Amino acid sequence: MISAKYRTLFTVAAAAVLWLLAAGQPASAAPQDSAQIVIKEFMFAPNSLTIKAGSTVTWTNKDDEPHSVVSDTGLFRSGAKDTDETFSFRFDKPGTYHFTCSIHPKMVGTIIVE
Amino acid sequence: MSDEKLLQSRRNALKCMAYGGAGTLFVLAGGVFTPLDLARAADDKPGTARLGKPLFVQISDTHIGFNKDANPDVNGTLTQTIDIVNAMAVQPALIIHTGDITHLSRAAEFDQAQQMFSGLRTTELHTVPGEHDTQDPTVTEYFNRFGKASGNKGYYSFDHAGVHFIALINVLQFKPGGLGTLGDEQLAWVTADLKARSSSTPIVVFAHMPLWTIYEPWGWGTGDADQLMQPLRRFGSVTVLNGHIHQIVQKVEGNMTFHTARSTAYPQPVAGEGAGPAPLKVPADQLPRMLGVTSVSVVKHPSSMAMTDTTLA
Numbered sequence: 001m002i003s004a005k006y007r008t009l010f011t012v013a014a015a016a017v018l019w020l021l022a023a024g025q026p027a028s029a030a031p032q033d034s035a036q037i038v039i040k041e042f043m044f045a046p047n048s049l050t051i052k053a054g055s056t057v058t059w060t061n062k063d064d065e066p067h068s069v070v071s072d073t074g075l076f077r078s079g080a081k082d083t084d085e086t087f088s089f090r091f092d093k094p095g096t097y098h099f100t101c102s103i104h105p106k107m108v109g110t111i112i113v114e
Numbered sequence: 115m116s117d118e119k120l121l122q123s124r125r126n127a128l129k130c131m132a133y134g135g136a137g138t139l140f141v142l143a144g145g146v147f148t149p150l151d152l153a154r155a156a157d158d159k160p161g162t163a164r165l166g167k168p169l170f171v172q173i174s175d176t177h178i179g180f181n182k183d184a185n186p187d188v189n190g191t192l193t194q195t196i197d198i199v200n201a202m203a204v205q206p207a208l209i210i211h212t213g214d215i216t217h218l219s220r221a222a223e224f225d226q227a228q229q230m231f232s233g234l235r236t237t238e239l240h241t242v243p244g245e246h247d248t249q250d251p252t253v254t255e256y257f258n259r260f261g262k263a264s265g266n267k268g269y270y271s272f273d274h275a276g277v278h279f280i281a282l283i284n285v286l287q288f289k290p291g292g293l294g295t296l297g298d299e300q301l302a303w304v305t306a307d308l309k310a311r312s313s314s315t316p317i318v319v320f321a322h323m324p325l326w327t328i329y330e331p332w333g334w335g336t337g338d339a340d341q342l343m344q345p346l347r348r349f350g351s352v353t354v355l356n357g358h359i360h361q362i363v364q365k366v367e368g369n370m371t372f373h374t375a376r377s378t379a380y381p382q383p384v385a386g387e388g389a390g391p392a393p394l395k396v397p398a399d400q401l402p403r404m405l406g407v408t409s410v411s412v413v414k415h416p417s418s419m420a421m422t423d424t425t426l427a
Contacts, residue, residue: 042390064182065392066218068249072290080218080249083182100290103245104390106333108290 034058037109039067039081039101044109051091053113058088067107072098169275169419170208171199171236172320172408174357175377177246178227179217184380184393188217191405192230194426195378199407200235206409208274209236212357212375213244213285213322219255228259243268244322244358245285253286269300271307275412278311280304282321284336293330293337294323301341308345316351316412316419324356326365326372329385334359346370353410353419359391361404362423373421376406402427 033055038045040062051057059069061081069078069087078087080103091097091113101107173195180188199206209231216223224247231239240263247256257266264270268283282304284294296304311317319325325342327335336342346352352370360382365372381394381404396404406425 042392063390063392064184065390066246066249077251079251080220080246082218098290100288102288103249104333105288105290105292106331 036060038062039107042067042104042107044099044101044107047109048112049110050112050114053094054090054092055113056088056090057111058086060084060086066103067101068103069099070102072100077102168202168204168206168409168411168422169277170210170318170410171202171206172210172212172355172357172375172410173199173378174212174375174407175214175244175360175379176211176227177214177217177377177379178230179220179223180379180393182380182393184395185401185405188379189226189230191402191426192227192378193233194402195405195407196230196233198424198426200233202409205236207236208238208240209234210279210320210355211239211241212320212355213242214246214357214377215241215244215256215260216247217379219247219249221255224255224259240272240279240281240320242281242283242320242322243285245288248285267300269303277316277318277412280307280317280319282319282325282342284321284323284325284339289337293327293333293335294321296321296336296338296342301338304342305345308349311349313348314350316353317346317349318353318355318410318419319346320355322356323358324363324372324374325354328359328363328374332385332391334385334391343370351419353421355408355410359385360394371419371421373408375408376404376423376425378405378407378426381405 033052035049035051035055035057037049037057037059039059042063049057059078061067061083064083066080066082068080069076071077075097076089081087091111094113097111097113099109099111176192177188178192185191199209215227241260243256243260264281268286269281271278271280273279282296282300284296287295287297289295323336324334325336325339347368350369354370354372356374357377359374360377360380361374361384362376363374381396382391383394403425406423409422409424411420
């Protein structure tokens with residue numbers, strides 16, 4: 001027979017699983033998707049990304065050198081992001097968006113919003 | 115100086131550079147570039163005296179706000195640099211900072227840097243921004259503090275002791291995938307500015323990114339610099355000073371001498387070594403030998419310049 005203590009633990013665990021399922025639900029069903037771009041060794045990875053309109057892209061700098069994310073059209077400008085700092089932008093309209101690092105303009109990338 | 119002595123000194127200078135040693139002295143006389151090493155200069159006091167009064171000291175890439183392994187104490191190394199400059203027997207008339215004053219363009223970093231610069235005995239400071247100084251979303255932190263000389267444009271000129279100084283900005287109009295850019299407006303301005311000068315006027319041009327292509331894959335150059343060289347060519351003495359690459363690289367072309375300064379904060383790898391120009395971690399005892407400043411004097415005024423690179427150790 002399960003003791004009261006274990007029953008409580010089980011209930012908590014079950015609740016946690018349900019909560020996780022519930023939390024996971026909107027991500028798959030709702031239009032807001034998210035995507036990640038890692039900045040490492042002076043490169044955007046991936047440097048080309050296709051997403052659905054309404055998705056948010058988050059860039060994370062994993063270099064010891066600061067980087068930035070700047071739209072070629074001026075739509076967004078992250079400012080200098082140091083090691084482990086992030087920048088997010090939500091793309092609402094379909095189109096092709098080019099971006100660069102304004103500290104190292106050799107670094108370029110593209111977001112395609114469908 | 116005899117040819118043999120010249121050769122000897124050149125050999126010594128090369129030896130000195132190979133060691134990454136305590137400093138190298140460069141004499142530019144009538145467009146002929148003659149390096150001498152500091153040890154020799156110390157043995158030849160009358161010769162050193164001939165070098166005259168230091169006109170200015172170039173400080174570069176102080177990167178206030180940087181705190182990674184390559185140098186956790188950039189404030190400390192800038193303080194050491196300032197101490198070296200303040201200890202010069204004859205104080206330079208000017209200090210020129212060739213950019214990357216800060217690491218992340220943050221207000222607190224600029225404030226810290228300004229407070230430290232106020233410790234310099236020489237109070238006349240001329241600056242140009244590096245790309246690390248212009249990253250704040252409104253690009254105003256640098257100009258709010260240092261924009262007055264240029265009317266917030268970033269480029270300006272001034273005269274001192276018969277030398278014409280031109281400060282240029284090549285970090286604002288980056289082309290994606292490209293190099294630094296001066297832009298048409300600035301190029302038209304500098305062409306007009308030079309038109310009024312006689313060819314015998316010594317010219318000192320300074321900007322953050324190198325004004326010649328050192329290494330294209332890392333963006334170490336300025337895409338439209340050729341258009342700047344056109345109006346400079348007729349001058350008898352042109353000294354082009356840059357920072358950005360945290361190491362000394364030089365080139366002489368006709369009457370033009372190109373020189374990049376060391377950083378006071380951290381070294382960077384030589385072109386092409388590694389994924390990119392990231393801070394270079396070196397053993398602690400080696401670091402001070404890779405940081406430093408450049409001192410520039412007028413020799414046989416006003417026809418030539420001498421450059422001295424000094425490290426922190």
